Amino acid sequence: MEMAEIGRTANGGSCRLTLSDDDVAGRRLFMQWCGEAGCQVYTDEVGNIYARRAGADPDAPPVLCGSHLDTQPLGGRFDGVYGVLAGLEALRRYNELGISTRHPIEVVAWTNEEGSRFTPGVLGSAVYAGRAELAFARGRPCMTTGVTLGEELDRTGFSNTPLFRERPRAYYEAHIEQGPILEAAAVPLGVVTGVQGLYEYDVTLTGYESHAGTTPMQVRRDALACAAGIITALVELGRSYDDITRMTVGHINCRPNSPSTIPGHVVFSVDLRHPDLKSLDFLAGKVVEICNGHAQAQNIEIDIERVAAYQPIQFDPGCVDRVRQASLDLGLPSLDMCSGAGHDAVNLSYVAPSAMIFVPCRHGLSHNEQEYAEPRHLAQGASVLANVLLTEAGAF
Known part of the structure; x- marks a missing residue:
């Protein structure tokens, strides 16, 4: 709740867009908080923050956990931040109980998970895992101002020299479910076995700006009208293919965005x-086909x-079994489930054994100011995380 004041x-939600002044705060x-808990705190060249609790064996690879602190523009108080602070709470509890571990444990706050200011999302963990180049990440422009991620890293002091990256022993991420399944089943813990695939696109349409009152309809090159047709067709594709497809156009930027000028330039996202x-690859082919077909028919230049x-x-x-066993040891019912949302754990799974822990959220709401999770569920998820980390890190 203290973090949510920033x-x-x-309406009681959170807005901490990546590397904005509020995100920096x-x-x-x-x-x-991590320094006060006795952790060594450092950052890397893409702004990821690491809080390391030392292990007895200085050569042992670290056990990682974490999530993100950035939010959607009208986001909630729990998405991402819960996983970061649950990890910190685990370290505080170890300190209180005088527990040592053979492996060091690191809590990580990954940069730009949401992708709500710089696309794509989960960018900090992608650079860490070698799934994206640092130059690509630094060059990504803000969707509203054009300032780059690299410029904001430099401005805020979160740009650092490259660090030697140890291959982690394992990675665990606690998160609110962001869906209604656990609440409907009255089950307090989700054991996440995997994550569905995601392709994300930026589509740029370029037509020709002209006067709204003097330009005949048949000669217009209206980028926004073209975008509207494409978006309608994409949403219909998502609805008609099957019950588990997810197709979303969540961001659109129109230029010059004036009532009396025919739009000549539009950029929109496809998720x-x-x-x-x-199925994912088939649908991706249809996305390109629909976009190109509409653009060609309306004499609009297109870049996908x-x-x-x-x-x-x-x-x-x-890792999944260890989460399941930790829930069982605490007497907490659990449900195996696949995540519909993407998470930093996807990138980490390419470089370390990984798993996730879900807790219920009210009405399944997330990316919403009304997002809410019960304190008892948050505590239960944090307890599972704390016990899993101790098992993985070798407690004594």
Whole structure:
């Protein structure tokens, strides 16, 4: 609740867009709390924050946990920040009980998970895992001002020299479910076995700006009208393919955005998700086909950039079993489930055995100011995380 006061919205949500002044304030507060907990705190060249609790064996690879502190423009108080602070709470509890571990444990706050200011999302963890180049990340422009991620890293002091990256022993991420399944089943813990695939696109349409009152309809090159047709067709494709397809156009930028001028330039996002790779690839082909077909028919220039591609993944069976066992040991019922949302754990799964822990959220609401999770569920998820980390890190 204290973190939620930073970037608090009018309706009780949170707005901490990546590397905005509010995001920086939240980052600084997290770093302060970690220092007070006796952690070594450092950042890397893409702004990821690491809080390290030393292990008895200085050569042992670290056990990682974490999530993100950035939010959607009208986001909630729990998405991302819960996983970061649950990890910190685990370290505080170890300190209180005098527990040592063989492996060091690191709590990580990943940069730009949401992708709500710079696309694509999960960018900090992608650079860490070698799934995206640092130059690509630094060059990503803000969707509203054009300032780059690299410029904001430099401005805020979160740009650093490259660090030697140890291959982690494992990675765990606690998160609110962001869906209604656990609440409907009255089950307090979700054992996340995998994540559905995601392809993300930026589509740029270029027509010709002209006067709204003098230009005949038949000669217009209206980029926004073209975008409207494409968006309608894409949404219909998502609805008609099957019940588990997810197709979303969530961001659009129109220029010059004036009532009496025919729009000559439009950029919009396409977010496509499916748990089956064959279906995901088929739908991706249809996205390109629909976009190109509408643009050609209306004499509009088009550029389609795939800015992120994540195939469906299955988490490490051993890590999943440890989450399941920790829930059982605490007497907490759990439910195996696949995540519909993408998370930093997807990138980490390419470099370390990984798994996730879900807790219920009210009405399944997320990316919403009304997002809410019960304190008892948050505590239960944090307890599972704390016990899993101790098992993985070798407690004594």
